[in-house]
Amino acid sequence: MRLDLENLAETPSNEIPGFYEGLVEALPSLESHHCSPGCRGGFLMRVKEGTMMGHIIEHVALELQELASMPAAFGRTRETATPGVYQVVFEYENEEAGRYAGRAAVRLCQSIADRGRYPKAELEQDLQDLRDFAKEGALGPSTEAIVKEAEKKGIPWMTLGARFLIQLGYGAASKRIQATMTNNTGILGVELACDKEATKRILASSGIPVPKGTVINFLDDLQEAIEFVGGYPIVIKPLDGNHGRGITIDIRSWDEAESAYDAARQVSRAVIVEKYYVGRDHRVLVVDGKVVAVAERVPAHVVGDGKSTISELIEETNNDPNRGEGHDKVLTKIELDRTSYQLLERQGLTLNSVLPKDRICYLRATANLSTGGIAVDRTDEIHPENIWLAQRVVRVIGLDIAGMDVVTSDISRPLRETDGVIVEVNAAPGFRMHIAPSHGTPRNVAGAVVDMLFKNEQASRVPILSVTGTNGKTTTTRLLAHIFRQTSKVVGYTTTDGTYIGDYLVEAGDNTGPQSAQLILQDPTVEVAVLETARGGILRSGLAFEASNVGVVLNVAADHLGLGDIDTIDQLGHLKSVVAEAVYPDGYAVLNADDPRVAAMAEKTKANIAYFTMKSDSQLVRDHIQKGGVAALYENGYISILKGDWTHRIEKVENIPLTMGGRAPFMIANALAASLAAFVQNVNIEQIRAGLTTFRASVSQTPGRMNLFNLGNYHALIDYAHNPHSYEALGSFVRNWTTGQRIGVVGGPGDRRDEDFVMLGKLAADIFDRVIIKEDDDTRGRQRGSAAELILKGIKQVKPNFTYETILDETQAINKALEGAPDNSLVVILPESVNRAIQLIKARGVVKEETQQTQPTTVSDSSQVGASGTTVVNRL
DSSP: OOEEEETTOOOGGGGSSSSHHHHHOOOOGGGOOTTTSSSSTTTHHHHHHHHHHHHHHHHHHHHHHHHTTOOOOOOEEEOOSSSSEEEEOOOOHHHHHHHHHHHHHHHHHEEEEHHSSSOOHHHHHHHHHHHHHHHHHHHOHHHHHHHHHHHTTTTEEOOOOSOOOEEEEGGGGGGEEEEETTTTSOHHHHHHHHHHHHHHHHHHHHTTOOOOOOEESSSGGGGHHHHHHSSSSSEEEEETTOOOTEEEEEEESHHHHHHHHHHHHHSSSSSSEEEEOOOOOOOOOOOTEEEEEEEEEEEEEOOSSSSBHHHHHHHHHHHHHEETTSSOOOOOEEOOOOOHHHHHHHHOOTTTOBTTTTOOOEOOSOOOOOGTTTEEEOOSSOOHHHHHHHHHHHHHEEEEEEEEEESSTTTSSEEEEEEOOOOEEEEEEHHHHSSOOSOOOOOOOOHHHHHHOSSSSGOOOOOOEEEEEESSHHHHHHHHHHHTTTTTTOOEEEETTTTTTTTTTEEEEEOOSSHHHHHTTTOTSSSSEEEEOOOHHHHHHOOSSSEEEEEEEEESSSSSBBBBBBBBBBHHHHHHHHHSSSSEEEEEEEEETHHHHHGGGGGGSSEEEEESSOOOTTTTHHHHHHTOOEEEEEEETTTEEETEEEEEEEEGGOGGGGTTTTTTTTHHHHHHHHHHOOOOOTOOOHHHHHHHHHOOOOOOOOOTTTEEEESHHHSSEEOOOOOOHHHHHHHHTTTTTTTSEEEEOOOOTTTOOHHHHHHHHHHHHHSEEEEEOOOSSSSSSOTHHHHHHHHHHHHHHTTTTTTEOOOOSSHHHHHHHHOOOOOEEEEEEEEEEHHHHHHHHHSOOOOOOSSSOOOOEEEEEOOOBTTTTTTEEEOO
């Protein structure tokens, strides 16, 4: 959060009367925070000695979450360029809880600073609200176990926002789970398992022991059903029930049977009547055809101590911190129902009875954990024949994950010897009893699920290529996606003009943040993800992924400075270096060797390094290659890739439409970066060449990026240059236009600094013969006309007699430039709205879009690359 300390900006904690004492009184548990001293009590030591309020709020936000059973440890606080304003960063498990904890921390510290205390009732309410957030956002014990196991194995995951679906992995490599059902779980198996009577019939026909029973729909049929199963004791349960709801066991009289029938009918229209088999209740868990855990389930009960009533024993049992409501803890609190009182009566007890020491009083007939039962691990005790039988049962039903309920007096003996039976087969079985049994060894059953879904760590991911830089991101992203399409894979990519999958636009807009990237990564058709990654998205929400396979950094130049606390080019470079740092160790950071800030990022990443350069004599690149590295460079008129002793000449730049016949050096650099990124991701040279030679700077493939139109007597060029670096790059092409006048329609986004507009004016005067100065429709808070005045100021500083005209309306400015264009001239339009500019050009009649050079040029194989990176072109 961005925190303005206002009147406390210059006041350390030791100068606020009573603050230390008030903070310790409110949150004595802050004693556990080490902070920079590195010892218990270190943070409170800092508070006593004097530290700034932003730092304190960071720690309080973390501690509030800890007290609400959402442990979080990471935090950082840094002052911005604005005195007294801090960026406070801290970890959370639940986003809503994290935001709430931040606001609560501010309230708490403000209250202590103003009044010396924070009311206990308010703190308790804060913690209760946080617990509520945690409960609402909880995944459930089984889902959480699978997710945590996936995290251990390096498998990414995300929620899908509907029906509690979780996606594990990315794109076409992803799998989905809903609790303990997976996208491999067959619907026929689920339907069969949910129909308990049908399950029994199909198992019985396979020679598998099941309880004798029948299904009835009316109370009038109950007596006949009891006689059919052989008389009392019996079990009555709903046909479509789960979690033990509506089940009554060990029924021994007609009155009990009637009551049990009514309870079952509340859950399901059809009711099962079965013979009751005496024995212990076991759950056998089968995953991917193998038994992975066995638990004996013991019904909810209390154990006498010789002095407490049963009611008091229940209360004491429910105070166990491991017991909670529903499934939010490893055990569930005991709640009494109709069958509980029947059981007490059968045992000759009431809630006021005092149990003798060590006597057990059962409070539930069923052994489900959801009704307060406990689990005892029996995995190591199950007989091999019972393992074989369980695995066969699950195959017969057709489930990839199943929980089989077995009643037997001894699970270590074959069922045929103990008159044991298989009572039910459950789809989506709960894992709590196996993950955290009350007694015995916990079993990593979630690991078995993840291993079933993903045979290895790599199988969960599709290649991710992230592209950042000040200029050229969109073009490079689109070119890289086009190259990958030569591999016949489905490519999903995000750009400043939209999100695409394959040949189709999914969503229009400036989609260069993590939300758009997540759309690509969760799409099950995407086989390769190419993601334009802009500064704004990184600042707001970070990245959409833990790590990429390739991180491309094109350049770092002045743009958006003064926004989001990024005030210098070095800070901007530090921000963009996130893309290079967030690459898997076996992946590649593709870096511009000609940009010192970008080249230096090699020191910050654990990934392999691949350089690209416009300088064929780059010493950095030569040294890198000699050490066995890989690089792409522009040499002798070619885009080439060097690795070891091999030089792969991919294509002459004059044959690459994007480079405008070699007259657009910045496009050559983009082509180098895209070619190298594809190469290190195992795209072959022929496919890279095919991509380069069929990709054009056109409205269809790169809207707003070097779109050149032939209007008969003159040409028009549309490019989204909007900062000094992109103006300079554009100028390297425009200066090569020698047949006529060069006219610029120039401007820039209103949220740039004054000095940035002045620089744009200086560059425009150097690039063009005359300009029309316009402004964006959205001035982004700047007064109308002020940006144009600053551009004009820059023009006059370098060329006082330069020809210019100011027309603030962009549409009018473009039309004026097009109407007055002399023969053979080039009108360069730098628009706010690319689509509008294109439509204004097309409205002028016969227009031909060109993607190759329009003036005859040749690029000599002996072309030299100067220190600025521009190409010396020999002209015919």
